[in-house]
Amino acid sequence: MRLFSKSKLVLFSLLLCILFWFMESFGHYFLLPNIHSVGTSIQPGILRELFSPSAHELYTRISIIVLILVFSIVAQLMLNRQKFFATHDMITTLPNRYLVQKLITDRIKRFDTSKCSHTLVICKPSNLALIRRIISTAEADNLILEIATKMKAQFGDTLLGVWKSDNFVLLLRHELHHHDKFVEQFLKKVSAIFEKPIYVSDFPFHFELTLGACEYQTGYNANVWVKNSYKALSKAFSEALKFSSYNKADDREDQDYLRFIGEFFGALKQNELTLYLQPKVDINTNKTDSFEALSRWNHPNKGLLTPGQYIPKIEERVAILDFARYNIELAFDYFVKLQALNNKNGLSINLSSVNLHDHELTHFIKEKIHQHQIDPEYIHFEITETSFLSNPELAIKTLKSIFKLGFKISLDDFGTGFNSLSYLNKFHVDEIKIDRSFITNIDTNFINQIIVKNMTILAHSIKARVCAEGIETEKEYAFLKSIGCDLGQGYYWSKPKSFQETLDEVT
Ligand code: C2E
Numbered sequence: 001m002r003l004f005s006k007s008k009l010v011l012f013s014l015l016l017c018i019l020f021w022f023m024e025s026f027g028h029y030f031l032l033p034n035i036h037s038v039g040t041s042i043q044p045g046i047l048r049e050l051f052s053p054s055a056h057e058l059y060t061r062i063s064i065i066v067l068i069l070v071f072s073i074v075a076q077l078m079l080n081r082q083k084f085f086a087t088h089d090m091i092t093t094l095p096n097r098y099l100v101q102k103l104i105t106d107r108i109k110r111f112d113t114s115k116c117s118h119t120l121v122i123c124k125p126s127n128l129a130l131i132r133r134i135i136s137t138a139e140a141d142n143l144i145l146e147i148a149t150k151m152k153a154q155f156g157d158t159l160l161g162v163w164k165s166d167n168f169v170l171l172l173r174h175e176l177h178h179h180d181k182f183v184e185q186f187l188k189k190v191s192a193i194f195e196k197p198i199y200v201s202d203f204p205f206h207f208e209l210t211l212g213a214c215e216y217q218t219g220y221n222a223n224v225w226v227k228n229s230y231k232a233l234s235k236a237f238s239e240a241l242k243f244s245s246y247n248k249a250d251d252r253e254d255q256d257y258l259r260f261i262g263e264f265f266g267a268l269k270q271n272e273l274t275l276y277l278q279p280k281v282d283i284n285t286n287k288t289d290s291f292e293a294l295s296r297w298n299h300p301n302k303g304l305l306t307p308g309q310y311i312p313k314i315e316e317r318v319a320i321l322d323f324a325r326y327n328i329e330l331a332f333d334y335f336v337k338l339q340a341l342n343n344k345n346g347l348s349i350n351l352s353s354v355n356l357h358d359h360e361l362t363h364f365i366k367e368k369i370h371q372h373q374i375d376p377e378y379i380h381f382e383i384t385e386t387s388f389l390s391n392p393e394l395a396i397k398t399l400k401s402i403f404k405l406g407f408k409i410s411l412d413d414f415g416t417g418f419n420s421l422s423y424l425n426k427f428h429v430d431e432i433k434i435d436r437s438f439i440t441n442i443d444t445n446f447i448n449q450i451i452v453k454n455m456t457i458l459a460h461s462i463k464a465r466v467c468a469e470g471i472e473t474e475k476e477y478a479f480l481k482s483i484g485c486d487l488g489q490g491y492y493w494s495k496p497k498s499f500q501e502t503l504d505e506v507t
């Protein structure tokens with residue numbers, strides 16, 4: 001509902017202009033005779049004051065009165081409009097979060113929880129962000145308006161409004177203890193609305209909706225209820241589900257997670273995180289070629305933690321950016337210290353996939369090269385194929401800029417992804433690290449023998465070195481040597497060791 005549309009305003013102004021023109025042109029025909037007659041019969045007073053002067057003055061006075069009237073009408077309309085949009089969304093004109101909050105509060109007061117249950121659902125078109133990238137803002141607004149209209153038509157008053165312009169809030173009533181059945185039916189209804197595409201500039205857009213639901217619990221207020229529904233929504237998004245219901249146990253997980261993140265940032269500050277070094281050995285000479293730097297957390301209560309216990313928890317968070325910077329700085333420091341002892345071994349540093357989406361990473365590395373005065377030629381950055389899953393262009397761009405600085409690139413865990421081969425021609429690869437899953441028991445596993453043999457041929461044909469990960473036995477080592485593998489890494493030679501232990505060994 002638009003209270004005061006532009007076209008109405010224009011029409012209204014136009015009518016006023018015609019009125020003024022009419023009065024100016026013909027006013028004297030109608031007004032003057034009356035004025036003269038009125039002027040003679042009416043006694044002095046306000047009316048006389050008003051009608052006594054000349055036609056021109058009279059016309060001016062009437063104009064002022066009309067103008068004042070018009071202004072007060074316009075001001076009133078503007079005020080109404082302002083009032084309306086203080087509680088309604090600009091695009092959909094549905095109640096906005098302030099009004100929705102009030103509506104929920106009012107409804108809660110009227111709940112009879114012994115007779116039925118109530119579920120709050122937040123509904124969000126999951127692919128709208130993507131669609132927005134290819135249509136204009138005005139088209140996107142129209143699209144949201146259309147979605148809102150369809151939702152309103154289907155759900156009527158159960159659609160309370162929007163929390164943000166495309167986050168629809170619905171309050172639904174259903175039978176007690178039938179939450180799951182209700183959820184199923186509701187999902188069907190929602191899907192039905194968007195079965196057919198919505199057209200924008202003749203282009204059909206198919207909508208996918210993601211829903212988060214939370215059933216009312218005694219003691220909830222509007223804020224808590226909406227917050228919990230949002231928790232369910234974000235869970236649905238993160239798990240790529242159509243629908244998720246709020247579960248109290250998730251709260252505990254969230255609290256634990258937040259505690260963990262706080263602890264992790266504290267650990268970075270307190271230097272509890274360190275790097276262990278594991279040799280990569282030249283298979284032909286059996287001498288250490290370089291070291292791989294592997295993260296460890298000296299946790300004050302839990303002891304020494306390995307990356308599997310904390311990296312997955314920080315991988316999707318900004319913490320992974322700080323973590324990478326911390327490791328690069330520490331690895332450069334170790335490298336300089338090793339070189340000072342006349343050690344010519346190189347060093348490999350692991351990067352997570354998200355790190356290759358970090359626009360500032362190359363600049364940071366560049367700064368650290370100067371600060372530590374290191375020769376990049378001896379340093380490998382190990383990356384895995386997952387780095388290219390979400391934004392391959394950006395990942396490749398970052399890799400190329402790292403390569404330009406003089407560093408070497410190593411493809412870690414090679415063979416475990418679906419696209420291992422497709423990246424070999426996208427950027428320069430110096431080393432391929434064949435994943436441990438192909439190496440374990442390779443001396444007896446005929447299939448793995450063929451795979452690794454061919455991976456080695458392939459790597460050599462693009463002038464990359466091959467490193468076999470996780471060699472544990474003499475027999476595995478012997479087989480890898482026989483097929484011309486260049487480097488090996490594994491417990492057969494050494495487990496990862498602290499920097500101090502490594503220093504003791506190399507001196
Ligand atoms: P990765 O880079 O493939 O490292 C090799 C992993 O195999 C290491 O596990 C190493 O300790 C283990 N390993 C080496 N030789 C053997 C062996 O003979 N037998 C067995 N069973 N395991 C062996 P770790 O240190 O637990 O690291 C696991 C993964 O965590 C690494 O795999 C790497 O992807 C990641 N990671 C480690 N440090 C960092 C880091 O500083 N930054 C990032 N982003 N990731 C790291």
Ligand code: MG
Pocket residue numbers: 292350382412
């Ligand atoms: Mg690695």
Ligand code: MG
Pocket residue numbers: 412413433435469
């Ligand atoms: Mg690996």
